Amino acid sequence: MASIKQTLLLLLATTSALHTTRPSEDPFYIPPPGYESTPPGTILTHREPPHPIAALNLLPIKLHNAYQILYRTTDSFDNPTATVTTLLIPHSANLSTLLSFQVAQDSASIDCAPSYAFQFGASTATPANLLGTLISQNQLLLITAALRNNWPVLVPDFQGPQAAYLANKLAGRAVLDSLRAALASHTFTDLSPTAALTMWGYSGGSLATASAAEQHPIYAPELRILGAALGGTVPNIHTALSQINGTHSAGLIPSGLWGLANEYPAVNTTLTTHLASSRRLRRKFTKARGQCCGANIARFTHRDISRYLEPGDAYLTDGVLRDVYAANALGRLGTVPTVPLFVYKSVTDEISPVEETDELVSWYCAGGARVEYRRVLVGGHGPLAVKGAPSALLWLGGRMGTTTLTALADVKAGKLLGDVLRGKLEKVLGEPLGGWIGL
Template sequence: MSVRLRLPAALLAATIAGAGFAALPAAATVSRGVTIPDFYTPPATLPAANGTLIRTEPLPLALSLPGLGSRLPGTATRIMYKSTDAGGGAVAVTGAYVEPAARWHGPGARPLVVLAPGTMGQGDQCSTSLALQKGLIIGTEDNQTTLSIGYEVLAMYRLLAKGIAVVQTDYAGLGATDRLHTYVNRLDEGHAVLDAARAAKALPDTSLTAQSVVGLYGYSQGGGAVASAAELQPSYAPDVRLKATYSGAPPANLAEVTAAIDGTELVGALGWAVNGFAQTEPGLRPLLDKYLSARGHDALRNLSTMCVGDALFGYAYQRSSAWTTTGQSLSQIIAAEPALKSFIGEQRIGTRKPAGVVRVATGVMDNLVPHAQARTMAADWCRRGGNVVYAPILLPNAISPLLNHFGPLLTDQGTAVDWLTNRLAGLPAISTCGILPIQP
């Protein structure tokens, strides 16, 4: 039997009861029947500087067409680069850079956009860079199945068609096989985004130059990641020439998101968050042992190798109260436990002025990643002197929280890409902070 190994094994075993991961021979990492390429196994020693390239290789794109002189939409390179996790430790992060076939028609050097993916899952097979290669990932092993779709390709190809170079991050532990993905961790994700820009600039034989400005693009989990990066850039990566950020439906206040997502189609994301929190802060593990029932431990263990499709099929509409010994929901436990409440509070986005101009888009009917907490982030940034363009997306209530969340992703994507392109071309944006109080 082949079972994916997550390291450090002792940490995960202590976090998720009965995980039962078995050691595998080198270069044999398997997750739910999907073999993870050797490329994704980090070396034992990492370089010192953030953004340093660890390794690269050509990445064949699943969706690629012949063009005049080069393939469309461009030429892809799989990358692994060094970043820093929330605890200050070195971490290897994977991703992909795509050199566009299209020309950049704006002024100056070709710009770069870091694309931070939306929720993909927690299994290594769910990584966006692997999805760019395979398109659709399907696997099965020991009655465990997996399904992952590379849905971020649409946003990426829209940017590439405008002549913008794109680098995409997989985040810490999503792809790289040495640790569990720290889902919605503010520092891990913000660092991974900024270091992806550094890594792309370090690649040889690209059209990027020292003068290439940088934009950030992300929706949902990605919206939170780029929002965090915009806050962290002045202190963590002042060398990254951040010009503009599009942050769609950001989970800025995890306490509110945790309460909203419980019992919906995507309740599995709660398991990904808890798994990641316990990896970042081992001191939280005794609380998991205190509150999680056997069913809860099983759910967290199972979710740790799942992608979005798997979680939708396996856990949709369940309530986290069914995973606890007390019958309390995870949001109730967070509110009752000071250590958890403090940890979740540290993940809040909106407490620092962001760099550059930021467009915050949120669906007014979004009740999965609640509209109100995203709007609050924009308002908090305005109060701190940020250059904010707040864009409430008005769509009818689709009843389904998942559709209320993803509807704005599709309807606003073209506008978001055009807005970001204009900012990278040097066109100014007018802040809407003055009218935000009268906007929904």
């Protein structure tokens, strides 16, 4: 425990010294006048990240180059908006391939976006909240595994400029328009404009990835997407919010409610109306709107969220909220995906019941989708994020033609992940990957 605390204190000291500009204060994130008339996916401006890309703020990632691209996309109401995507290009990159990795930001604050969180010195940490952007930063370790295979990796801020967590319709469009922008960036990135495209996301990242797959045939049919890997899927928002109340993950409830409030004015009005009369409880719940996922998980762990609302079950029973949950449920965001899918889910997932993923996969298959579905018998939601990664990487490599897709073996998956990276992930997870690595 002491070593973890020392690491977090070092992280805080480092970030305090660097004064990295947060998105809420950075003019780069503001689109230029008239951008609304441009087509979705249009590049509005670009730059190299102000600071190097570094995992956990402390582990620099060796890259050939990195770019941040502000691009035009479309919100949940078909209105123009703009967000940022980060393109990471490794040394010896295969510029005819591109993986879009959707980070589980799981926060209602733009200052937790991966375009910011991945920079050396970026954090929302304070002495009272040492977690800062740590949850997002951890996922850069998985991205590193993809970079080791010479794939350029695209990381969109798919929650948009208002950090609309759980606004999955917006998220899917932001992913697709990020791919459009990346393909159009060839003049300054050298990425092939005909690159083979794949997508990958776990948990909150799988929501955006699945949404992109469902909207792809209608919203961006010209994109040649060869496959999408979805892990830890959460098909039904209402069920998940009900299931995680009072658990370690209860902090995702205020994050999700405020995220939807950032996109839907009706949700904002309704949620504000239902806040508890206690000033202390209102202040604590409202503070979650400006905090990153890790801080909210820590603050609300094992808490009963009904304490913060009146009536306590309003977040599950209010008609406005239920309608918005339904509008953003997987299977209702577009149509059956034409993109081949790799879906992996723990049968003991504590965030979302596996039966709902079973139903989603069945619906996809009944509509003609090509799905490889793996129901993993051991481990919960969190561990599978790491332990399922090698299988997802192998499958994605097979789709892009850069890896021979054969029966998974521990030794092969271990090589794909990399011994050094594997060791770092084991430290983050707190246990050895062992035989899990091949699923």
